[in-house]
Amino acid sequence: MSESRNQTAIEWLRVICRGVGQVMFQGHAVTGLLMLLGIAFASPLMGLGALIGAVIGPIIAVLLRYDKGEIHDGIYGFNATLVGIAAFFFFEPGPTEFILLIVACIASTPVTWAMRRFVPFPTYTSPFIVTTWVMWGIGRALGVPAVEIPPSPNALNMVSAIAEGLSEVFLQASIITGILFFAGLAVSDWRHAALALMGSVVGTLVGLHHADAPGDISIGIYGYNATLAAIALYLWRPSILVPLLGAMISTPITEFFKPLTGLPALTAPFVLACWVVLAIGALEPYFNPRPAAAPAPPGSPDGATPADAPLAADAIPGPAA
DSSP states (O other): OHHHHHHHHHHHHHHHHHHHHGGGTOOOHHHHHHHHHHHHHHOHHHHHHHHHHHHHHHHHHHHTTOOHHHHHTTTTTHHHHHHHHHHHHHBOSSHHHHHHHHHHHHHHHHHHHHHHHHOSSOOTTHHHHHHHHHHHHHHHHHTOOBOOOOOOOSSOOHHHHHHHHHHGGGTOOOHHHHHHHHHHHHHHOHHHHHHHHHHHHHHHHHHHHTTOOHHHHHTTTTTHHHHHHHHHHHHHSOSSHHHHHHHHHHHHHHHHHHHHHOSOOTTHHHHHHHHHHHHHHHHHHHHSOOOOOOOOOTTOTTOOOOTTSOOOOOOOOOOOO
16 A cells, blocks of 8 residues: 555656646656756746646646546646746735635646647647736736846846746746756757757847847847747657747747737747747648649550659658648
């Protein structure tokens, strides 16, 4: 009995850590643990929020009898993890803030389930975004004391920009945290780690090209959405060019999102950039139709093509299903 309980406890720890890792598409417990440590290093309070969300998400999924395989893989942990972090990112700790955190983490689980079931394309972190916007709006309406965001540094630091392009995925501006996130990705899949680094570099360079504020570039504001887009699109279609396109698109969306909407950008630019690329992929078969099969040439009753007959062009692959 004791051994069975220990195994159950260990498996739950793995589920919780996988939920953290799934923020960056890694269903790997060690990856999630390194990311949780990275968050706690930058902000113990936000680390606590991440842990609360990572625990609440799968518990609610079990109570609602969602798919056990998805729970096991951490699917119902990652949005709640981000919501838990966001609660402490926007609001000062207090009873009302804590209630908002708990309710929002709980709500993110059925929102995740509904979007996964009824939206006919990948929703990525949309449940986190929607839930957090609602929480943010309610918190402001209730007058919950807001956290004062410190001003960005005046100088440009490229090392900081690239490393924090990874750490800002979890709303953290820390070089050490970014390094821990990179290590976590490398433990799971070195290609994903390389793509994350590429995305952060590309987002940073596009921000530089657009003459964005050096301080915002230095804290990874233009790298983190590009980082997520690069990994997500590689999972959709393994290549270098497609993730590169998504990373580049995410930066102008990041630049214009808050001025146009008045809402915190969170990971919305990443989601929108991926949806743009997926829409382009859906149009691809219309511009690259598969060639019709060549008819059998005269004099070949068995349908065999003579050696001197011209060969049909290779079929052009369409988008992945």
